[in-house]
Amino acid sequence: xIRAIATVREAGASRLVLEVPGWPGQRPGQFAMLGLEPxxxxxxxxxxxxxAIYRGDASALEFRFKVxxxxxxxxxxxxxxxxxxxxxxxxxxxxxxSGPATLVGGGSGIASLYELAxxxxxxxxxLLGGRTGAxxxxxxxxxxxxxxxxxxxxxxxxxxxxxxxxxxAPRAGETVYACGPLAMxxxxxxxxxxxxxxxxxxxxxxxxxxxxxxxxxxxKTPAGFRYVCTHGPVFDSASLGWEAGS
Amino acid sequence: MGGGLVSGDVDLSTGLGGVALRNxxxxxxxxCGYGTELSPFIALEQxxxxxxxxxxxAPRAGNLPPRIxxxxxxxxNAISLENVGVDAFVREKLPALPAAVTVLASVFETxxxxxxxxxKRLDGVERVAALELNASCPHVxxxxxxxxxxxxVLAELVRTCRRATTRPLLVKLSPNVTSIAEMARVCEGxxxxxxxxxxxxQGLLVDVHRRxxxxxxxxxxxxxxxxxxxxxxxxxxxxxxxxxxICGIGGIASGEDAVAFLxxxxxxxxxxxITYTQPGAGIEIRDGIEAYCRQHGVARVRDLIGALEPWPAx
Ligand SMILES: Cc1cc2nc3c(=O)[nH]c(=O)nc-3n(C[C@H](O)[C@H](O)[C@H](O)COP(=O)(O)OP(=O)(O)OC[C@H]3O[C@@H](n4cnc5c(N)ncnc54)[C@H](O)[C@@H]3O)c2cc1C
Ligand SMILES: Cc1cc2nc3c(=O)[nH]c(=O)nc-3n(C[C@H](O)[C@H](O)[C@H](O)COP(=O)(O)O)c2cc1C
Ligand code: FES
Numbered sequence: 001x002i003r004a005i006a007t008v009r010e011a012g013a014s015r016l017v018l019e020v021p022g023w024p025g026q027r028p029g030q031f032a033m034l035g036l037e038p039x040x041x042x043x044x045x046x047x048x049x050x051x052a053i054y055r056g057d058a059s060a061l062e063f064r065f066k067v068x069x070x071x072x073x074x075x076x077x078x079x080x081x082x083x084x085x086x087x088x089x090x091x092x093x094x095x096x097x098s099g100p101a102t103l104v105g106g107g108s109g110i111a112s113l114y115e116l117a118x119x120x121x122x123x124x125x126x127l128l129g130g131r132t133g134a135x136x137x138x139x140x141x142x143x144x145x146x147x148x149x150x151x152x153x154x155x156x157x158x159x160x161x162x163x164x165x166x167x168x169a170p171r172a173g174e175t176v177y178a179c180g181p182l183a184m185x186x187x188x189x190x191x192x193x194x195x196x197x198x199x200x201x202x203x204x205x206x207x208x209x210x211x212x213x214x215x216x217x218x219x220k221t222p223a224g225f226r227y228v229c230t231h232g233p234v235f236d237s238a239s240l241g242w243e244a245g246s
Numbered sequence: 247m248g249g250g251l252v253s254g255d256v257d258l259s260t261g262l263g264g265v266a267l268r269n270x271x272x273x274x275x276x277x278c279g280y281g282t283e284l285s286p287f288i289a290l291e292q293x294x295x296x297x298x299x300x301x302x303x304a305p306r307a308g309n310l311p312p313r314i315x316x317x318x319x320x321x322x323n324a325i326s327l328e329n330v331g332v333d334a335f336v337r338e339k340l341p342a343l344p345a346a347v348t349v350l351a352s353v354f355e356t357x358x359x360x361x362x363x364x365x366k367r368l369d370g371v372e373r374v375a376a377l378e379l380n381a382s383c384p385h386v387x388x389x390x391x392x393x394x395x396x397x398x399v400l401a402e403l404v405r406t407c408r409r410a411t412t413r414p415l416l417v418k419l420s421p422n423v424t425s426i427a428e429m430a431r432v433c434e435g436x437x438x439x440x441x442x443x444x445x446x447x448q449g450l451l452v453d454v455h456r457r458x459x460x461x462x463x464x465x466x467x468x469x470x471x472x473x474x475x476x477x478x479x480x481x482x483x484x485x486x487x488x489x490x491x492i493c494g495i496g497g498i499a500s501g502e503d504a505v506a507f508l509x510x511x512x513x514x515x516x517x518x519x520i521t522y523t524q525p526g527a528g529i530e531i532r533d534g535i536e537a538y539c540r541q542h543g544v545a546r547v548r549d550l551i552g553a554l555e556p557w558p559a560x
Contacts, residue, residue, distance in 0.1 A: 001286060003287060003525060003526065035523055035524070037523070043319045043470070043471040043499055044318050044319040044471075045316060046316060046319055046320060046321065046470050046471065046519070046520075046523055047316050047321060047522055047523060048522070048523060085523075085524065087287075087525065205311070205312075206312065206314060206315065206316075207314075208314050208321060208323075208519075208522045209521070209522040209525075210522075211283055211284075211286075211287075211525065212279060212283040213277065213278055213279040213283040213284060213521065213522070214276075214277065214314065214323070214325070214522055215279075215308060215313075215325050215328050216313055216314030216323060216325065217311075217314075218308060218311050218313060218325075218328070219311060220310060220311070224307065225307055225308065225328070
C-alpha cells in the first residue's frame with residue numbers, strides 16, 4: 001500500500017488515467033482513495049473519494065467513474081498535469097473463481113469488475129447494465145476481452161431493455177460477482193442463492209478514511225457491524241442482512 | 247521578525263497537565279482508531295502522542311449507517327462511540343503499539359459510576375500516560391454531551407473521576423455550551439489537570455429530495471476545517487478563564503493552524519479529521535510548526551503559548 005501524489009495523464013468525462021510513482025499493483029476489486037486537494041490550500045471538498053481500480057500497472061493507473069456529486073464532477077474536469085493524492089491499493093478485492101463465473105455490473109459498479117473479467121479463468125460471462133447505453137463504462141475494453149458479454153439498459157438504447165439482473169440465470173456451483181446499486185446486488189444474491197451458486201458483492205458505501213480509522217463505512221450484518229473499507233469492499237452476499245437493509 | 251535558526255535547534259517539547267510531550271501534536275480521539283490503523287502510514291512515535299478512541303466499560307456498537315457525510319470543508323459524523331471496551335483495549339490494542347508512542351486514553355460512559363469504573367480500570371495501566379474525559383460527544387442518545395452541558399453535572403463528573411484515578415486527568419469539553427469559560431472553571435475547581443477543546447459541533451444535514459436527514463441518527467458532530475474559528479475562539483476564552491493547560495482541537499490542517507491554537511493559549515493540539523484526507527497529517531503539522539518557529543526565530547515552541555499580540559489601543 002502506498003501514499004503518493006499522482007499526476008493526471010489523461011482525463012475525460014468518466015475516465016481518469018494517473019501516473020503513480022511506485023505503484024505496487026493491485027488485486028481485482030481493490031480500490032484507492034483519491035484526494036482532490038493534495039496541496040490542501042482549498043479544503044473543500046475535504047474527504048478523498050473511494051474509486052475502484054479499473055486497471056493499472058507501474059506505468060499507469062486507470063479509473064472509470066460516474067459523476068454523481070461535487071467530487072466526481074471535479075474529477076471529470078481535471079486536466080493533464082493536475083495533481084491528486086492517492087492512497088492504495090485498499091480493501092480485500094475479489095478472490096478469483098475456481099470454476100465458472102458470471103460478472104454482473106451496474107452503473108459505476110462496472111468499474112470494479114473489469115480487472116476480474118480480464119484475469120478470471122475460465123473466461124467468465126459478463127452482464128452489464130445502465131440507464132442508457134452511454135452509462136456502460138469501459139464497454140470497448142470488455143468487448144476486446146472476447147468473452148460472452150450481454151447488455152441491458154433501462155431505455156433499451158443498448159442491448160436488451162430492462163434490468164441487468166433480468167439477464168442473470170445462475171447455475172449451481174458457479175460464482176456470481178456483482179457490483180452496482182444495492183437493489184441490483186440484492187437481486188443477484190437472491191437469484192444465486194435460489195440456484196445454489198455462490199455470490200460475492202462489492203459495496204460502494206461512502207467513506208471518510210478508507211483504512212479503518214473512522215468507522216464511518218460500517219454496514220450492519222447479522223454478525224454485527226462490518227467495515228466496507230477493511231472487511232470489504234467484497235463480501236459473501238450470504239453474510240449480509242439484506243432484510244435489515246444494510 | 248528575525249529568522250535564522252538552523253535545523254534541529256527548535257525545542258518542540260511541551261507538556262499537558264503533568265504529561266511530557268516531545269512535541270505539541272497529538273492525534274484526536276476517534277480519528278486515529280487505536281493507533282494501529284495508522285501505523286502503516288505514519289511513525290506514531292514521532293508525534294507528541296495519540297488519544298485513542300473513547301472507551302466504555304463494555305464493548306459498544308455504534309449507530310446504524312449512514313453515519314458520515316461530507317459538508318463544506320468538513321464532515322458530519324454520528325458514529326456514536328463504537329469501541330471495543332476498556333478491557334479489550336488494555337489487553338489487545340495497547341500492546342500492539344510501539345513502546346515509544348505516548349498514549350492517552352479517552353473515557354466515555356452514560357452514567358457516573360460507569361465513567362468512574364473505566365477510569366479505575368485504566369488507572370494501573372502503565373502505558374496510559376493520561377486520561378481524557380469525554381464529556382462532550384455530540385450525538386449519543388444518553389450521556390456524553392449531557393455531562394458536558396450542565397455545569398453542576400460536569401462538576402460531579404470531574405469530581406467522581408478525579409477520585410477514581412491518580413493519572414493526569416484532562417477533560418474534553420463540548421463546544422455546544424453557552425459559556426466555555428464557565429465550564430473550564432468548573433473543571434479547574436474539581437481538580438482536573440488540563441482541558442481538551444473542542445469536541446465536534448452539533449450539526450444536521452437534510453437530503454431535500456428524500457425529505458429526511460442525511461444521517462440515520464439525525465444529529466451529527468461537525469468537524470474539520472469548517473469549525474476552526476469556533477475552536478480557536480473557545481480555546482482563547484478558556485485560556486483566559488483558567489490556569490489549566492489546554493489542548494486545542496478543531497479543524498487543524500496545517501502547522502500554521504496549530505500555531506494559531508498555541509498563540510491563543512493552547513499548550514498542545516490534537517489533529518482529527520484531516521487525518522482522513524492525509525494519513526500523515528500529524529507529522530506534516532509537526533514539521534509545519536517547526537518551520538514556523540525557524541522562520542520566526544522562535545527557539546522553544548513553549549514560547550508561543552498564549553503569545554498572541556494585542557492590537558494597539560485606539
Ligand atoms: C470501494 C468503492 C469503489 C468505488 N468505485 C467507484 C468507481 O470505480 N466508479 C465510480 O463512479 N464510483 C465508484 N464508487 C462510488 C464513488 O466513491 C462515489 O460515487 C463518490 O464518492 C461520490 O462522490 P461525489 O463527491 O461525486 O458525490 P457527493 O457530492 O459526495 O454525493 C452526491 C450524491 O451521491 C450520493 N453518494 C455519494 N457517495 C455515494 C456512494 N458511494 N454510493 C451511493 N451514493 C453515493 C450522496 O448521498 C449524494 O446524494 C466506489 C465506492 C466505493 C466504496
Ligand atoms: C469520525 C469521528 C469520530 C470521533 N470519535 C470521537 C471519540 O470517540 N471521542 C472523542 O472524544 N472525540 C471523538 N471525535 C471528535 C474529535 O476527537 C475532535 O474533537 C473533532 O473531530 C474536532 O477536531 P477536527 O476538526 O480536527 O476533526 C470524533 C470525530 C470524528 C470525525
Ligand atoms: S472508511 Fe473509515 S473506517 Fe472505513
